[in-house]
Amino acid sequence: xxxxxxGLSGGLGGFRRPGPGERVTPLDRGxxxxxxxxxxxxxxxxxxxxxxxxxxxxxxxxxxxxxxARAYFPVGGFEVVEDESTESVQxxxxxxxxxxxxxxxxxxxxxRYATAVPELVPGLRAxxxxxxxxxxxxxxxxxxLAAAGVDVFIAAGADALAALGAVQERLExxx
Numbered sequence: 001x002x003x004x005x006x007g008l009s010g011g012l013g014g015f016r017r018p019g020p021g022e023r024v025t026p027l028d029r030g031x032x033x034x035x036x037x038x039x040x041x042x043x044x045x046x047x048x049x050x051x052x053x054x055x056x057x058x059x060x061x062x063x064x065x066x067x068x069a070r071a072y073f074p075v076g077g078f079e080v081v082e083d084e085s086t087e088s089v090q091x092x093x094x095x096x097x098x099x100x101x102x103x104x105x106x107x108x109x110x111x112r113y114a115t116a117v118p119e120l121v122p123g124l125r126a127x128x129x130x131x132x133x134x135x136x137x138x139x140x141x142x143x144x145l146a147a148a149g150v151d152v153f154i155a156a157g158a159d160a161l162a163a164l165g166a167v168q169e170r171l172e173x174x175x
Contacts, residue, residue, distance in 0.1 A: 035161055036075060042168055043077015049171055051078045051133070052101035054092050054124065055085035056108040056116055065107035065135040072135075072154055076164030078103070089116070093123030103167060104129040106150075110138040113145060121149035131170045133163075 018024050043049065051073045055062040062085045073080050081099045086092050096104050104124045108116060113136065121132055134145060137155035145153075151170060154163050 039161060039164055039168070040075065040077040043164075046077070046168060046171060048077055048079045049103065050081050050099065050101035051103040051105050051167075052081045052083070052096050052099035054096055054104050054106050054120070055083065056092055056106060056120060057085060057087060057112050059085050061085075061109040061112070062107050068156065069105045069107055069133075069135045069154065072160065073105070073164070075160065076168060078164075078167075089119045089123050092120060093127045096124055096129060097127035102128065102171060103131045103133060105133040105135055105154075107135045110136055110141075113138050114141055117145050117150065118148040125149065131167050133167060 051069075053066050053069050055066050066082065066085075070080050070082065081101050083095045083099070086095070106113075106117060106120060106124075113134070117134065124132055131151050132149055133152045133154055134150045135154050137153070137158075138145065142153065152163050152166050154160070
């Protein structure tokens, strides 16, 4: 027999039909949306906390990340506050302070993050940010940006439940 036939001899993918008298454990039934609904309910129990999108860079640079974050946070029961993009650290911090949010979501281009984030974080913290989130996947910079004060990273393909849950947990602990 060939390797393929050997692999399939026990059934497709190693699964086989149970024999007489064998007990089969049924799969758990559930809705895929349940964890997201629980996350949203938890966010609403926190009072639908505000997240402010801190768009740092030119409008064309920040647009994809702003749109991504705008759709991302309501899933966790957050209210999203948006302002125009800026290239000034002071303006970004002042706009955040006026937003009434406790979560700052930095939206920009990976190329700017290495220099901009270490400058932005202290200003955002001084303006009242309890949690700082970075939108994007700057792989080579994660450790440096976390050391600079980024608490949570969000990106396409990442675990949204874990990230949104982490933001909620930080808000609960810091409440």
